[in-house]
Amino acid sequence: MTMSVHPAFAAGQLRLSATYQVLHAQGLLRAADLALVSIANLFQSDKSDHINDLIIHTVLNRKIDRVAGLRALFTTDAVGNLAHDSFKYPTRVLDLNKRDYIQNALGLKENDIYIGDPIKASFFNLGSLPLSRPIFNHKGYIKGVAVALIAPDSLLMRQKICKKCVVSIFKTTGRKVTSFPAAVANQPDIQAMMKSFPENQVVDIVINKHPTQTVWTKFPDYDLVLMYSKFN
Amino acid sequence: MMRIAKLVFFLFLFISAPLVPSYGDDKLKAYADLQVMHVMSTIEGIEQALNESALYLERDPNGAQKDQHEALAKYVDRTPGLRAIIVIGADGRLKIDSFTYPAKDIDLSDRAYVKAARQMKQRALYIGTPVVGRSSGAAFIPFSTSLLSADKDNIGAMAGVIHPGFLLNQESDCARCFVGVFNDRHDLMVSYPSESSYPPAFLEQIKAQKEQGMIESEINDIKFISRVDFILPYAVKVVTSKFLTNPD
Numbered sequence: 166m167t168m169s170v171h172p173a174f175a176a177g178q179l180r181l182s183a184t185y186q187v188l189h190a191q192g193l194l195r196a197a198d199l200a201l202v203s204i205a206n207l208f209q210s211d212k213s214d215h216i217n218d219l220i221i222h223t224v225l226n227r228k229i230d231r232v233a234g235l236r237a238l239f240t241t242d243a244v245g246n247l248a249h250d251s252f253k254y255p256t257r258v259l260d261l262n263k264r265d266y267i268q269n270a271l272g273l274k275e276n277d278i279y280i281g282d283p284i285k286a287s288f289f290n291l292g293s294l295p296l297s298r299p300i301f302n303h304k305g306y307i308k309g310v311a312v313a314l315i316a317p318d319s320l321l322m323r324q325k326i327c328k329k330c331v332v333s334i335f336k337t338t339g340r341k342v343t344s345f346p347a348a349v350a351n352q353p354d355i356q357a358m359m360k361s362f363p364e365n366q367v368v369d370i371v372i373n374k375h376p377t378q379t380v381w382t383k384f385p386d387y388d389l390v391l392m393y394s395k396f397n
Numbered sequence: 398m399m400r401i402a403k404l405v406f407f408l409f410l411f412i413s414a415p416l417v418p419s420y421g422d423d424k425l426k427a428y429a430d431l432q433v434m435h436v437m438s439t440i441e442g443i444e445q446a447l448n449e450s451a452l453y454l455e456r457d458p459n460g461a462q463k464d465q466h467e468a469l470a471k472y473v474d475r476t477p478g479l480r481a482i483i484v485i486g487a488d489g490r491l492k493i494d495s496f497t498y499p500a501k502d503i504d505l506s507d508r509a510y511v512k513a514a515r516q517m518k519q520r521a522l523y524i525g526t527p528v529v530g531r532s533s534g535a536a537f538i539p540f541s542t543s544l545l546s547a548d549k550d551n552i553g554a555m556a557g558v559i560h561p562g563f564l565l566n567q568e569s570d571c572a573r574c575f576v577g578v579f580n581d582r583h584d585l586m587v588s589y590p591s592e593s594s595y596p597p598a599f600l601e602q603i604k605a606q607k608e609q610g611m612i613e614s615e616i617n618d619i620k621f622i623s624r625v626d627f628i629l630p631y632a633v634k635v636v637t638s639k640f641l642t643n644p645d
Contacts, residue, residue: 177570181427184569185434192438196445198475203449206468212457276474303464325430386477 478563
């Protein structure tokens, strides 16, 4: 391809590439999100208390089959005890009360979603990103939490990322969710980036002693930020 | 952008353009990739919202209307761009509306998207032609799928409506670009800039393009190139174009 590119032209392409990755990631998040809406709707009805547990286990697994990148779906009761689990049947006895994705979901309004901190080594899977939402019963009382686990690597479309590029997704709290390449040393602090530079503006910054063009952009529909760097 | 819209709107033309393979333009490619990703993920989201809603209803078709209305509203709320999901009964009448409870008792059996869904014997997605809402007066694009009994009999239809503008990415820029989305009946579903009028000869070129590729066109000495992309699962065509010279 072209060796020297006008700076403004290259900046435009970097922005487009960043937006592309955000759209791709949002697609996966949305699929998990809508699966969680279904679980909340299912358990809102009192009739769900009479559905055979094995049937629910099967229903959860069918949803996982339909969505690439969705690793697991499970529910807990209102105090965080595992209730239904796509991974194993019969359900194990497991207290998840202290997990951030349970605690934060319990505080949410009805149709809201929480993106948890990435789970490194867990009982269910290595490297998962949890999404959670509260389940209410028919009378409007909290009944439990529904959780989806996504494979963080699936959030980025790697084949679209150039050889000299590094793309990362962070929670707005600063926690890194994923990046490609995976192991990246001395990445800039995303919260510092967000404070120092406007969104969607390509800036020249030095990362790990190398000059780069870097842009950050927020996800429109989820509490995440993407950073895209091209090393010169 | 306004100049481009005006130009395209007023131009009628003689297009002399043989099909020329693979003209490289990196910016156009990046912009086209973005629009294709946007269109695809928007339709995927709508399809999933409709499928999940259909599964919910089929599990308990005789549930309380209020519960069903609230359940559908939750799906709509979490799918940006989706304005409403409605349920049409076996008799072709509106049964549930995520937007309004109770639903108005109106006959929708003459709508193309209802007819198409009521004929389905399995779960499929019908992508409608943009229509102007009879009560709202606002334009929307309808999507629909079937509601099936356990024996796979058609028991009605499920439809979602979106504002056409949500189908394309309106935030990203590409100077001198314009983009249009066509369904499999060659209807223009939406364009950006909006209200763009596609010259008939260009539409013929687009129709004739049967696989992904580039088209070169010329309108009154103004040259532009287009990349035609197919989103195969939905039989939708995205045509991203860029003026090669200043349209002035």
